[in-house]
Amino acid sequence: MVRPGTKPKIAPGANALGAVIVGGAVSRYGKGLMNMPYDALSEVSDDALLVLYANGDAEASRLLTLRLAPRVLRLAARLLGDRTEAEDVTQEAMLRLWRIAPEWRQGEAQVSTWLYRVTTNLCTDRLRRKRPLALETAPEVEDGRAEVVDSMIDADRAQALEMALATLPERQRQAVVLRHLEGLSNPEIAQVMEIGVEAVESLTARGKRTLASLLAGRREELGYGND
Template identity: 45%
Template structure:
């Protein structure tokens, strides 16, 4: 396998040597994106924080053993976070309770800026209803801003398969949120 350019290589090697400044820098760079990914996948900010912390802990533990050139560190970290999210989602399906869980805050996410709280909640709800692989593809490409090639590699599918997942996910979101588009058209 050819060596892969990794912009994080030096930083990860420094973390592996135990440099405190490098650990802080890595956390500052990666934690917000991992947290956003987990929040989008899980829809629960508390669980998302737990996943993000666990992913960063694994990154810190893996850093001394990291072998540059095989894959980008960022890709590996996203895969770890996604696996942790899927573990949590599987556990949710397995737990049957008599009382409904507490509802997450329906307020707008900080990255939503101009969208209203209601619209943000509707988009989150529609995203949560997508099949897991479609949701994963949309989160990675649209929210995490990975390229199709990066997202396909992370999901271990071909670019064509990723594009199919994106297409089906977008179509389902458009159908779920059609009334929002109609309302915006009426406002103009």
């Protein structure tokens, strides 16, 4: 598992195309991404694109950005609750990806998982700077304490969830967002958060229980009365 800030390995200067294209299709892609048919681009994995970028293919960084930046931004926005800060975190996370590209070890870690972890850590740092109190030690919202959500007047459904998420302890929020908004599996979340799968299940369950409690009184108001 590759940690943020560590250096994944890859053979420096390796023939990226030869290294990354599976199935002997090197000649097909031998002239770079610009000459590849559009449908073929989807066949190139993230770490293959990262190797291409490291070897000087500027187009690879465009494709990687189009694939990964929206996911990073979504996660950062949901963890931080602030669009501007989420954009800064996205840029910083992508910058770290560009810097680590020459040393990336293919097959050892998924680029997206690595990026999620970097993003999560960057968000944690920002949240802790804003709130010196360790979030893990903050008391959990008890059942029935739905005043946070009740205080909203014109909030829509997504905002209701966002506000409820903001009341969760940091690790619970991360687990719930990664599982239910980013669609990661529990083992993937375990890799991102560097904890066991059981701990992920526990965090997710506790987070959802609190969310359910907070949002229960809002369902009818937000138009979900008949769901």
